[in-house]
Amino acid sequence: MINSLFYNRLYEWYEMNHRVLPWRETEDAYRIWLSEVILQQTRVAQGMEYYMRFVARWPKVEDLAAADEADVLREWQGLGYYSRARNLHKAAQMVVESGKWKAEGFPNTFEALRALPGVGDYTAGAIASFAYNLPYPAVDGNVYRVVARLLDIDEAFDTTAGKKLFHKHIETLLDREHARMFNSAIMEFGALHCTPVLGDNCTVCPLQEFCLGYAHGTASLLPVRKPRPKVRDRWFTYHVYVQSDDVQGTKDIYTLIRRRENPKDIWYHLYEFPCEEHPSPVTCNPSPLTFTHTLSHQKLHARFLIHRVQKMPSVEGTLTIPWSALDDYALSRLTLRALDTMQLSLPN
Ligand code: SF4
Known part of the structure; x- marks a missing residue:
């Protein structure tokens, strides 16, 4: 049963253990968006280097919009998944050309963020909550894992039906008044504590008494994925x-x-x-x-x-x-x- 003690435990854990990352220390939506796109399929240590370079070279969305695509691709070199860089550039141009967010600097609703090229539900939820504290979940692989274990869900999280089911549960788990804190904490908890290989982490877990996967002995088998497509x-x-x-x-x-x-x-x-x-x-x-x-x-x-x-x-x-x-x-x-x-x- 999730109650206020659950959130207190999670937030205490976060305060004591989280990594200091530049994109978590800012509420600048443009910078948060840059970090989220760079970090898709990329390790934090590698992404940090690219984030710092992008922010130094194009500190505002107007600067990125005015850049040459070739320069953006060049700066992206080595990260892979180049469609992300092309979408980044295209989205910056859309934001600036529309002129709608001149005062705010960047789109400030979930729907407007979701409409940008390359921005899916996860990224829109992450920017909406981290920059504006709007009550949207940001569900990345770490969050799927934590939620699957906490609620003992053995449905594959990467199918259409599984995604729907997980989102329903995550909506009820979300601390709507503190979405920024909740999303930051649960993502970090998945990245650092409720990790793919659990080792002894469950025995020293602050959320252990809330965890059905732990109680049922299934935690290490979760989450379930659909079979991988043939390479x-x-x-x-x-x-x-x-x-x-x-x-x-x-x-x-x-x-x-x-x-x-x-x-x-x-x-x-x-x-x-x-x-x-x-x-x-x-x-x-x-x-x-x-x-x-x-x-x-x-x-x-x-x-x-x-x-x-x-x-x-x-x-x-x-x-x-x-x-x-x-x-x-x-x-x-x-x-x-x-x-x-x-x-x-x-x-x-
Ligand atoms: S008890 Fe184990 S599986 Fe459950 S949340 Fe904690 S670390 Fe994750």
Whole structure:
């Protein structure tokens, strides 16, 4: 039975244990939104670095709206899921162009937040509660786990029916007058105490007497997920052309890159070396530079062939650039991984 003691215990735990994170110390909705988008699918330590850079470079939503998409992608490089960066930029432009939130600086209702590209129920609830203390839950993976265990729910939380069920329960759990505190505390509790692997945490848990999963001995089996979709394998050969003579009129070393142009495929608008995709594994003499790169639903098997050439071949859709300028382009994470290895031997 959830009562005021439950909330007191949770909030006391939060006061004593929470991490000091810059986006939890502000009520600036723009900054909270930036942090929430950056932290999707990203660890806090890594996200912190990106958050600080974004805030320093684009301190207000107007600054981000005025940026070039290429610069935003470039700043995002290494975080993956680049559609998040494109949506971030598009949403900033929508906020500024609409002119509706000039006084407030950022949308201030759940509905207006939810209407921004890339903002789902979780992110809208997080901004609405953290910035404005509005009574909306912010349900991330940590919250699903805590709630599944507290209420002993063995329904998968990532199906349509499961989401509905969890949301109904979370609505009743939400401390509506203190939504900012409640959401911060329960998320942090899931991140730091009611963790996927429980160890001895239940024995020293301030919420133990409220926890049905603990009472029934099911906590470590929860939450339940639906079976994972099958991962699709893809095979790529990348051609890394290196022109190291003086044909371009300078002593620099040149290479070819191209921008990915299919909005329905991975890494839209990111740059990479010219590439061929194969329908099945490539069996001919493998390059020493091979990588397996795992995305959420795809496993990429990539090999990078290095061609030292006197004259750059003509490859449709590519740009010839100095090797030293590669840093100026937003590159896919796979390309960055390959470059890390190649820089040891190239260019020289
Ligand atoms: S008793 Fe265990 S499972 Fe229940 S809330 Fe505490 S840590 Fe989580």
